[in-house]
Amino acid sequence: MKPWIKRALIGVFGASVLFGGLAACSHRGSYSHGWQAMGEEDAAKTKAKIVERVGSKLDLDEAQKAKLGVLADKLREQRNALVGTTTDPRAEMASLVAGPTFDRAKAKSLVEAKTGAISSKSPEVITAMADFYDSLKPEQQAKVRDFMAKRGHHGWRG
Secondary structure: OOHHHHHHHHHHHHHHHHHHHHHHHOOEOOEOOOHHHOOHHHHHHHHHHHHHHHHHHHOOOHHHHHHHHHHHHHHHHHHHHHHOOOOOHHHHHHHHHOOOOOOHHHHHHHHHHHHHHHHHHHHHHHHHHHHHHHHOOHHHHHHHHHHHHHOHHHOOOO
């Protein structure tokens, strides 16, 4: 595998871990935001918008859009696995310091749960990312690399 492909995959994997971890530990007010908090119908609509937007930017054909859709699904699954079953991640984190000592056992359990989610879901995410990226034409791959170099975490904004 070429070094730049490895770096790109590591970057995508690292970003998904970072954003998944932040999503797992963040909570805004008394309600949740984000794709992981959406119901299935809203998530499907959002995914369709994302696939269409990225598809238009990269001029994807239907097969490539399908692979991008699979990647989006796998990223959502991994994010949901990172969040877990908690309804209030902030309270869960606050409970670690609620007593007179830091709850090391609970902290270790939380970390093990999150790393378990990463370990179990990341092969699927990597496969979906590789399948999508490998389906791209060289000029489409160049657009992805350019996007990552210029805009990184800011998204596909026009």
